[in-house]
Structures are given as structure tokens and as C-alpha cells.
Amino acid sequence: xxxxxxxxxxxxxxxxxxxxxxxxxxxxxxxxxxxxxxxxxxxxxxxxxxxxxxxxxxxxxxxxxxxxxxxxxxxxxxxxxxxxxxxxxxxxxxxxxxxxxxxxxxxxxxxxxxxxxxxxxxxxxxxxxxxxxxxxxxxxxxxxxxxxxxxxxxxxxxxxxxxxxxxxxxxxxxxxxxxxxxxxxxxxxxxxxxxxxxxxxxxxxxxxxxxxxxxxxxxxxxxxxxxxxxxxxxxxxxxxxxx
Amino acid sequence: xxxxxxxxxxxxxxxxxxxxxxxxxxxxxxxxxxxxxxxxxxxxxxxxxxxxxxxxxxxxxxxxxxxxxxxxxxxxxxxxxxxxxxxxxxxxxxxxxxxxxxxxxxxxxxxxxxxxxxxxxxxxxxxxxxxxxxxxxxxxxxxxxxxxxxxxxxxxxxxxxxxxxxxxxxxxxxxxxxxxxxxxxxxxxxxxxxxxxxxxxxxxxxxxxxxxxxxxxxxxxxxxxxxxxxxxxxxxxxxxxxxxxxxxxxxx
Numbered sequence: 001x002x003x004x005x006x007x008x009x010x011x012x013x014x015x016x017x018x019x020x021x022x023x024x025x026x027x028x029x030x031x032x033x034x035x036x037x038x039x040x041x042x043x044x045x046x047x048x049x050x051x052x053x054x055x056x057x058x059x060x061x062x063x064x065x066x067x068x069x070x071x072x073x074x075x076x077x078x079x080x081x082x083x084x085x086x087x088x089x090x091x092x093x094x095x096x097x098x099x100x101x102x103x104x105x106x107x108x109x110x111x112x113x114x115x116x117x118x119x120x121x122x123x124x125x126x127x128x129x130x131x132x133x134x135x136x137x138x139x140x141x142x143x144x145x146x147x148x149x150x151x152x153x154x155x156x157x158x159x160x161x162x163x164x165x166x167x168x169x170x171x172x173x174x175x176x177x178x179x180x181x182x183x184x185x186x187x188x189x190x191x192x193x194x195x196x197x198x199x200x201x202x203x204x205x206x207x208x209x210x211x212x213x214x215x216x217x218x219x220x221x222x223x224x225x226x227x228x229x230x231x232x233x234x235x236x237x238x239x240x241x242x243x
Numbered sequence: 244x245x246x247x248x249x250x251x252x253x254x255x256x257x258x259x260x261x262x263x264x265x266x267x268x269x270x271x272x273x274x275x276x277x278x279x280x281x282x283x284x285x286x287x288x289x290x291x292x293x294x295x296x297x298x299x300x301x302x303x304x305x306x307x308x309x310x311x312x313x314x315x316x317x318x319x320x321x322x323x324x325x326x327x328x329x330x331x332x333x334x335x336x337x338x339x340x341x342x343x344x345x346x347x348x349x350x351x352x353x354x355x356x357x358x359x360x361x362x363x364x365x366x367x368x369x370x371x372x373x374x375x376x377x378x379x380x381x382x383x384x385x386x387x388x389x390x391x392x393x394x395x396x397x398x399x400x401x402x403x404x405x406x407x408x409x410x411x412x413x414x415x416x417x418x419x420x421x422x423x424x425x426x427x428x429x430x431x432x433x434x435x436x437x438x439x440x441x442x443x444x445x446x447x448x449x450x451x452x453x454x455x456x457x458x459x460x461x462x463x464x465x466x467x468x469x470x471x472x473x474x475x476x477x478x479x480x481x482x483x484x485x486x487x488x489x490x491x492x493x494x495x
Contacts (some may be wrong), residue, residue: 037384043386044315044386047315071443078447079316080315081448083318091382091383099287099288121388184495185495186380186460187299187460189495190300191303
């Protein structure tokens with residue numbers, strides 16, 4: 001296969017985004033540990049039903065609540081209850097690490113977007129072209145990923161499945177995870193309330209944020225497996241400091 | 244022959260980005276950021292603070308909801324300063340106030356104001372009233388919607404006669420908890436001293452008799468069980484948030 005080297009700006013943005021993604025994953029997990037329950041809609045808390053709850057910290061199903069008191073004298077009234085349980089909460093560094101890493105991701109991501117667009121990187125290397133637009137071609141490329149393969153090149157040009165996956169990650173998953181993250185901010189949604197509309201509310205945005213992060217992690221896993229199968233050392237050298 | 248251009252594309256992008264960031268910076272530099280004590284996380288917090296102040300509308304109101312959106316609401320953090328068993332948040336004064344149903348409660352307004360003094364709930368109520376159904380967003384990850392009625396902080400500060408040099412407002416609760424906010428959030432129309440929740444007096448676990456509501460920041464800025472409001476010219480972090488490892492500004 002034809003071998004084109006990775007451009008220097010691709011290597012450096014890839015490196016920064018990799019590190020910030022790892023920091024975001026670790027800190028995001030720590031934040032989720034403080035409240036491992038996910039909801040749909042505007043609100044959700046320990047006194048309302050959850051979509052599901054993850055057994056990832058001592059906060060899972062903790063029953064440390066005083067007797068709940070209804071706000072109104074009607075059936076099914078929302079209630080108030082005081083918490084008596086000392087929860088796991090490392091959000092002091094968890095949140096600040098998350099947002100610091102997010103700054104690196106967003107700024108580097110913007111540089112990547114602008115350069116990728118104007119340099120022709122997206123057009124020339126990522127957009128499928130001509131004969132690639134066929135299901136047969138997609139299927140044979142897809143199946144070949146499960147066979148023993150060692151002949152792939154170390155830079156562009158990319159295969160069809162590779163192109164489609166990268167486009168999905170760059171133009172869908174990353175924008176989605178960033179926008180749903182911003183939708184959880186009280187100051188940002190005061191200025192841009194449409195964010196709460198398009199993601200169906202604050203807690204829905206949090207749930208979508210979680211699932212898009214999981215999708216990105218699954219991509220990372222598949223990406224690393226493919227990198228390893230097609231020559232780990234060679235690939236790592238090509239995307240970092242190698243020539 | 245090589246084509247002669249006034250500007251290459253790369254150069255145009257570079258110039259555009261530089262001037263955009265210069266504009267952003269000039270908007271931010273008028274503000275002094277909170278101290279970071281050399282901690283990289285606090286530097287990130289300051290970047291978020293400056294960027295949100297520079298890029299967002301400071302007059303924009305947080306989303307207000309319908310009565311039907313009101314949800315259940317956990318009481319977290321300090322839940323009763325009158326309970327001597329919880330030493331960290333116990334207050335004898337608060338216990339006495341609570342026994343008397345807060346009839347003797349008064350808010351002390353101090354610092355960089357022309358007329359410092361004590362304001363009873365009746366005094367405060369004369370200065371205005373605002374009811375808002377807003378979302379409380381907790382740093383832990385949960386959120387809840389309630390209807391709050393209270394006195395907007397802006398008119399209270401104006402009545403006390405804040406000096407032009409005043410920049411920050413600190414809030415002290417009877418539970419030994421404290422926070423400060425900048426003047427932009429203090430004068431925000433939705434920043435209120437709330438005395439009613441969902442149409443009733445504030446329950447004890449939600450900060451009786453009066454709590455702060457800062458709707459443009461995360462929940463932990465909304466101090467419960469208010470006892471003192473102190474206006475300052477210089478930055479103070481009474482929590483302290485920063486040296487306890489938390490972000491002072493929590494617009495996100």
C-alpha cells in the first residue's frame with residue numbers, strides 16, 4: 001500500500017488529544033463515582049427514579065436518607081429528604097482536572113478542525129472517493145479487519161472502514177461529547193438555552209455525555225487493537241516522533 | 244512563476260486567530276483572576292472563569308421552568324446547624340433562632356457599604372421580591388427544580404450603599420460554611436436571598452430561614468442558613484474553596 005507520512009500538525013494534535021482524552025476519561029470516571037446514577041429529562045437525583053445505576057463506588061444504592069417529606073399535600077408530590085450518608089466525592093480535583101483537560105481537547109480540536117479543513121487533509125485523506133462508494137468495497141474492507149493482516153501502511157492513505165470510523169469520531173462523537181458537556185454548565189446554558197432543548201434537558205445531556213464517552217472508549221479500544229495488529233512499533237513511531 | 248498573494252491562507256488563519264484571542268484577552272484582563280498558589284488545576288479554573296466572563300452574556304437569565312417541572316429535592320451538605328451531634332456545622336445561636344422559629348433572625352450586611360447593619364426578614368422583604376422556578380445543579384452530578392421566592396440581592400446591596408470600589412460579596416452561613424461571588428453574579432437579577440421554597444417557608448435541610456440562590460453557578464455557591472453578607476473591594480475566598488482544592492468559580 002502507498003505510504004504517506006503523517007503531517008507534523010497531525011502528529012502533534014493527535015498526541016495532545018490522546019493525553020487529554022486519557023485525563024478526561026479518568027477524571028470523568030471519578031466524577032461519575034460521586035453520583036453513579038443516570039437519568040433522562042431536566043432533573044434527576046437520589047429521590048427520583050434513575051434509568052440505571054452503576055456499582056462503581058460506595059455511593060451505589062446507598063440508603064442514607066432521613067424520612068422524606070412531601071412539598072405539597074397532593075398524591076405523588078415531589079419530596080424533600082436530608083442525606084445522612086457520607087458519600088464518596090473527589091470532585092474537587094476530579095472536576096477541575098476534567099475541565100483543564102477539556103480546554104486542551106477543545107483548543108487542540110479547533111486547531112485540528114481548521115487546519116484539517118484548509119489543508120485539504122479531510123478532503124484528500126478522510127473523505128471516501130469515487131470507487132470507494134460501494135457496499136461491496138466496504139464489506140471486503142470490513143471483513144479484512146478480522147483476518148490476519150500486516151500489510152497496512154503507517155499513515156494515509158486510509159482504508160474505507162478506517163475513513164468512515166475516523167469521520168464518525170471527528171465529526172459526530174467528539175462534537176457530541178463536547179456539546180453535551182457544555183450543556184451541563186449553568187452559566188453556558190443561561191446564555192445558550194437552546195443546548196438544553198436539543199439534548200432534552202440537563203440530565204439527558206449528562207446521559208448522552210456518558211454514552212458518547214463510552215462510544216469514544218470503544219473506538220479507542222478498536223483503534224489500539226488495529227494499530228497493534230498492523231505493526232505496533234512502526235505505527236506508534238509514525239504517529240509520534242518517527243519519520 | 245510563483246503566484247504573488249497579499250496573504251497566504253495559513254497567514255490569514257493565523258492573523259484571524261491571533262486577533263480573536265487578543266480581543267478575548269482584552270475583555271478578560273480587566274479582571275484580576277483568583278489566586279492559584281501555583282496549582283495547575285486552579286489555573287484551569289481561572290481560565291474557565293475568564294473565558295466564561297469574556298464570552299458569555301452576563302445578563303442572560305438561567306432557564307426558568309414551569310410549576311409542573313418541580314422535582315424532588317435532596318438536602319445535602321450541612322442539613323441542620325441546630326444538631327449538636329454534628330460538630331462541624333453546629334451553632335448554638337442557630338439552635339436558639341430555630342427554637343424561636345427564626346423570629347429573631349437578622350442578616351448582617353457589612354464591609355464596603357455606606358450603611359452596614361442588621362436586616363430582619365421584614366426589612367429585607369421591603370426591598371423587593373422575586374419568584375423563580377430554577378434548576379439546582381449539584382457538582383456531584385444530580386439536579387433538582389424548585390420554586391424559590393426571595394429578595395433580589397442587587398437592591399439589598401444598593402440599599403446598604405455599596406461603594407464603587409466594591410468587587411466581591413461573601414456569604415457566611417450558621418453552618419460554618421461560606422462562599423464568595425463576584426459583583427457580576429451578585430447583581431444578577433436571579434441572585435436572590437430566598438426565604439421560601441415551593442410556596443412554603445424554607446425547610447431546615449434547604450437552609451432555613453434564608454439562603455442564597457446563585458442560578459448561574461453550581462449548587463455549592465448557594466450558601467444556606469445565611470448569617471452575614473460581607474462586601475469587599477479585594478478578592479476573598481472565605482470557604483475557602485481554593486485552598487481546600489475546589490474551584491472558586493463554578494459556572495461549569
